[in-house]
Amino acid sequence: MSGRANISAQGNRLLVLACGAIAKELVQLKSMLGVEFDLQCLPAGYHNTPQNIVPDMKAILDARGDEYDRILIGYGDCGTGGGLDRLLETYPKATRLPGAHCYAFFAGLPEFDAMMQEELGSFFLTDYLALHFETLIWKGMGLDRYPDLLGMYFANYKRVVYLAQTDDAAITAKAKAAADKLGLDFERRDTGYGLLYDDLKTFIESAKGEPAHV
Amino acid sequence: MSDQDEDIILKDLDDNELVAQMQDDLYDGMIPEVTEGTQILLDRGWDANMVLNDALVEGMRIVGEDFRDGILFVPEVLQSANAMKGGMGLLRPILANSSVNSSVGTFVIGTVKGDIHDIGKNLVGMMLEGAGFEVVDLGINTDVDQFLHAIDEHDPAILGMSALLTTTMPYMGVVIEELDKRDMLKDLPVMVGGAPLNQEFADAINAHTYGRDAAMSSELAKAIVGKNR
Numbered sequence: 001m002s003g004r005a006n007i008s009a010q011g012n013r014l015l016v017l018a019c020g021a022i023a024k025e026l027v028q029l030k031s032m033l034g035v036e037f038d039l040q041c042l043p044a045g046y047h048n049t050p051q052n053i054v055p056d057m058k059a060i061l062d063a064r065g066d067e068y069d070r071i072l073i074g075y076g077d078c079g080t081g082g083g084l085d086r087l088l089e090t091y092p093k094a095t096r097l098p099g100a101h102c103y104a105f106f107a108g109l110p111e112f113d114a115m116m117q118e119e120l121g122s123f124f125l126t127d128y129l130a131l132h133f134e135t136l137i138w139k140g141m142g143l144d145r146y147p148d149l150l151g152m153y154f155a156n157y158k159r160v161v162y163l164a165q166t167d168d169a170a171i172t173a174k175a176k177a178a179a180d181k182l183g184l185d186f187e188r189r190d191t192g193y194g195l196l197y198d199d200l201k202t203f204i205e206s207a208k209g210e211p212a213h214v
Numbered sequence: 215m216s217d218q219d220e221d222i223i224l225k226d227l228d229d230n231e232l233v234a235q236m237q238d239d240l241y242d243g244m245i246p247e248v249t250e251g252t253q254i255l256l257d258r259g260w261d262a263n264m265v266l267n268d269a270l271v272e273g274m275r276i277v278g279e280d281f282r283d284g285i286l287f288v289p290e291v292l293q294s295a296n297a298m299k300g301g302m303g304l305l306r307p308i309l310a311n312s313s314v315n316s317s318v319g320t321f322v323i324g325t326v327k328g329d330i331h332d333i334g335k336n337l338v339g340m341m342l343e344g345a346g347f348e349v350v351d352l353g354i355n356t357d358v359d360q361f362l363h364a365i366d367e368h369d370p371a372i373l374g375m376s377a378l379l380t381t382t383m384p385y386m387g388v389v390i391e392e393l394d395k396r397d398m399l400k401d402l403p404v405m406v407g408g409a410p411l412n413q414e415f416a417d418a419i420n421a422h423t424y425g426r427d428a429a430m431s432s433e434l435a436k437a438i439v440g441k442n443r
């Protein structure tokens with residue numbers, strides 16, 4: 001992306017700076033809500049190396065922050081150990097999605113806690129993770145090279161819970177196949193976009209009330 | 215590693231070469247080779263402790279460093295850990311039976327309530343065992359009562375807690391507070407660790423020591439009990 005920021009219908013310049021794992025959902029929501037914002041994503045692979053999130057986020061905020069009136073950070077804490085929130089304290093224009101990770105903000109916070117209460121040995125998939133299970137989880141955890149490690153990773157797990165953003169038989173089949181491959185039970189929960197929808201809407205609407213900087 | 219390694223006959227190497235080769239094999243997660251090397255050194259009359267420290271623990275320290283620096287990733291570390299376990303399997307019974315090798319102290323360790331990540335904890339446990347601790351592993355999802363019960367039962371020199379989730383990190387503070395209430399903290403140093411933690415967090419919850427990685431943690435634990443084996 002280069003040049004000037006896109007201006008929303010309200011005249012505000014909005015940026016959503018998010019994890020690549022929710023890029024597709026954000027694009028979908030953008031057209032569903034009929035709103036305008038710029039979207040920039042960090043690599044989804046940072047899920048496995050969360051130490052990269054804060055420095056990269058800082059670099060983008062420093063480089064592009066001035067172009068925008070408000071910035072929504074499309075991340076949970078995501079294993080930064082509070083580091084992301086500490087960073088954002090110094091960028092008052094930026095707000096973060098609620099919760100520890102995307103499973104929580106797709107499911108809803110109390111709903112997520114309830115699922116963990118019900119079965120702590122739950123491994124969660126989203127649409128994105130179901131589609132990219134092979135690359136992010138199977139290969140990411142080295143199970144393609146060392147299948148013997150499966151037990152060391154998943155011995156404490158009982159079930160895969162697929163948190164479905166969309167009603168798509170093909171993705172559900174992929175999620176089910178992932179559960180089979182891990183040797184775990186399978187459950188599907190319709191979550192839709194959960195708090196991602198609510199918060200994006202709030203973000204856009206709250207920006208409306210503010211004077212536009214054109 | 216490269217194909218030519220397959221041709222190396224471990225028995226033909228002198229002691230120094232063999233130890234270096236074992237460290238390489240450990241790095242590459244070659245379980246049978248590391249086990250074989252351990253046996254050869256023992257057959258040559260090496261003290262079990264020396265085999266453990268010079269070949270296995272030192273090899274694993276290098277692995278840990280490269281993991282920290284982003285050169286190795288979780289699966290490689292796990293493979294190396296499995297190779298180390300292979301060697302430890304041969305050494306453990308010898309160490310247990312020898313009088314000079316009495317434990318430097320008991321270390322009770324567990325992943326805290328609500329968390330079932332255990333790779334880091336297991337690795338720390340293994341390195342602590344390598345450092346001469348008797349390790350009591352409470353497993354995953356450990357609540358304050360289970361910690362208290364284990365402290366009662368095993369009278370550990372150190373208590374260790376692991377957490378990998380932002381949502382479970384605070385529980386370490388809950389356990390420490392409970393220990394404090396019972397006036398147990400002055401006699402029981404608490405070590406904490408896990409990828410999302412840092413020194414600031416450890417200080418904030420009043421932990422005695424923060425362990426960044428397995429090798430560092432075992433050094434710190436030895437320093438706490440003031441014993442090196």
Ligand code: B12
Binds near residue numbers: 125335337
């Ligand atoms: C491997 C992994 C898994 C494995 C766990 C296998 C297992 N048996 O433990 C699997 C794939 C199963 C998994 C599952 C989940 N995971 Co996970 N996982 C990771 C990952 C990639 C690496 C953790 C790891 O094992 N590292 C290797 C070890 C060697 O390092 P370590 O744990 O840091 O330990 C070292 C030090 O910290 C220290 N140490 C550790 N403990 C202790 C204790 C003491 C006393 C001391 C002194 C030192 C010490 O020494 C260790 C050795 O050097 C991290 C991301 C990351 N890079 O941290 C995410 C991560 C921790 N997971 C995460 C999440 C969200 C989950 C899931 C919810 C995902 C899902 N799809 O469902 C589930 C958990 C569900 C549940 N029911 O709880 C998030 C947590 C986010 C957050 N806000 O907290 C992370 C940060 C990924 C991310 N970026 O979002 N995970």
